Amino acid sequence: MRVLLTTMGSRGDVEPVVALAVALRGLGAEVLVCAPPDEDFVALLGRVGVPLVPLGPTVRSVVAGSKPPTADDAFRLAAELVAARFEVLTAAAEGCDALVATGLMPAGARDVAEKLGIRYVYACLQIFGLPSRHFRPGARPGKQSPQDETDNRVLWEQDAQRVNALYGAALNRHRAAIGLPPVDNVRDYVFTDRPWLAADPILCPSEGLTDLELVRTGAWILRDDRPLPDGLAAFLDAGAPPVYVGFGSIASYLPKDIARVAIEAVRAQGHRVLLARGWAELDLIDDAADCFAVGEVNQQALFGRVAAVVHHGGAGTTTTAARAGAPQVVVPQIADQPYWAGRVAELGIGAGHEGPTPTVDSLSAALTTALAPETRTQAKTVAGMIRTDGAMVAAKLLLSERG
Known part of the structure; x- marks a missing residue:
């Protein structure tokens, strides 16, 4: 089996994907990782011998400037990442059986899998970003919700509108170019009805916190045997x-x-x-x-x-x-x-x-x-309660559920 893994974000978004890649390879799968081309990530993947396919700009160039990124920066980056995913993932996913996406809203990944007719899995590293009746959505660039709005269902609907504003136009333009119909709710399309949760159940309990059918694997932890300097x-x-x-x-x-x-x-x-x-x-x-x-x-x-x-x-x-x-x-x-x-x-x-x-x-x-x-x-x-087998749980699940 050949699997493409993709993520966008900091080391905390990349290292779990590398852990899953190592687990998959240990079970006999062929694995590629599409991730930002930061030196840290190139070295990380090189250390375990997993190929890196560069995706988008370096994260450090985006977040490590003298000032935090502005809303305008976020809108430009969103369109740039959508275009990069359609181009890079389409080429990298050739001959693959599955595509697993995580990190910063991976708009474009499921679309590539849909066009190629391969399995798509969305994995999140915490419960925070999934729609819930129990807590408010986090901040995103775009039109903000009224300060006096307290209904979480309404707030999450408005969150979906912000995601559409960030990614919708670029996503549907690229979908049309490859013969796919438009998507009217980018966030929910990316997340699917059955996202995987790659977080420890003690640190990140999820029971009853979202109406989505979560697949809980445990955190994807990459073993590190390097000595201290x-x-x-x-x-x-x-x-x-x-x-x-x-x-x-x-x-x-x-x-x-x-x-x-x-x-x-x-x-x-x-x-x-x-x-x-x-x-x-x-x-x-x-x-x-x-x-x-x-x-x-x-x-x-x-x-x-x-x-x-x-x-x-x-x-x-x-x-x-x-x-x-x-x-x-x-x-x-x-x-x-x-x-x-x-x-x-x-x-x-x-x-x-x-x-x-x-x-x-x-x-x-x-x-x-x-x-x-x-x-x-x-x-x-x-x-003593933290699980360490999450990456292997996810790898076995991915290889056993090929449909």
């Missing part, structure tokens, strides 16, 4: 476990002084600091021996050796920290990150910071909760 290992060995601070691919959204605030807040708790530079290229504020800065490293190996993890609340980082039993402080910035902050607090495995702009005092207060002995005990308990 010598300098980092030496820093860890030189004292008590530090507090890790890192915000991944979040760059232009971060407060400008986030590194200073975080370092001072961690020091106020009497802990050393391990600062991940990330796409924001954060740096140390002085040359004191209690701080160390790192680039991209094996978080699976690292998080078991830290006192706590301060991060932005990406699905991947949240899951990795939870698996390691590391208490967390989530400082959410955009998208699904407030959801993960709430889940960390609800589970008692850390704290969710109120709002995206911490002060030394507010972050220190959140760290007080995360560093409490009872929080670490609960984090260790939850760590």
Whole structure:
């Protein structure tokens, strides 16, 4: 069987797809991955020997500028990605039996599968983006809902209209060019009636939260066996476990002084600091021996050796920290990150910071909760409940359901 996997987004959107690719290949399938051509992702796929078919612009060029993308940027990118998917996926999917799409609204992927007559699966990495009677939709560019609207059904209908405004014209123009009829609800067409949920059931419970028929596979986790760099290992060995601070691919959204605030807040708790530079290229504020800065490293190996993890609340980082039993402080910035902050607090495995702009005092207060002995005990308990077989569950399901 030959399978095409495609995603668009940050490392948290790409790494799960690579995990599924590895699982599929282990079961004898031939796999291709269409993803953004960022250096990080090229290296990630190269590490496991899975071919990368470049799709669209680099994500870093879109999100790591001096300012967050504007609404106009979002509309331009949406049309560009639709065109790229029709072109790139059509060529890459030749001879494939199935196409699995995830990440940023993959408008264009199902259309290619429809034209080629192959199976299509939409997978989401959290429940946050699926229509629900129980919570409001997240923010999207476009005409916003009235402030006084409280009916979630109405709000999700308006969300569908925003998706249509972003993707509809470009999608239907490309569909017409290959002889397909127009789609009147892009979001629901992309999602299908039976989307897969690639998230851990403890961290992301879904029962009754959407009317869609979810297929729950568990999180798609890529095993990482890389050793920690010598300098980092030496820093860890030189004292008590530090507090890790890192915000991944979040760059232009971060407060400008986030590194200073975080370092001072961690020091106020009497802990050393391990600062991940990330796409924001954060740096140390002085040359004191209690701080160390790192680039991209094996978080699976690292998080078991830290006192706590301060991060932005990406699905991947949240899951990795939870698996390691590391208490967390989530400082959410955009998208699904407030959801993960709430889940960390609800589970008692850390704290969710109120709002995206911490002060030394507010972050220190959140760290007080995360560093409490009872929080670490609960984090260790939850760590034993996290499933690690989600990618294999999904791979077996994909290969067994060929219709």
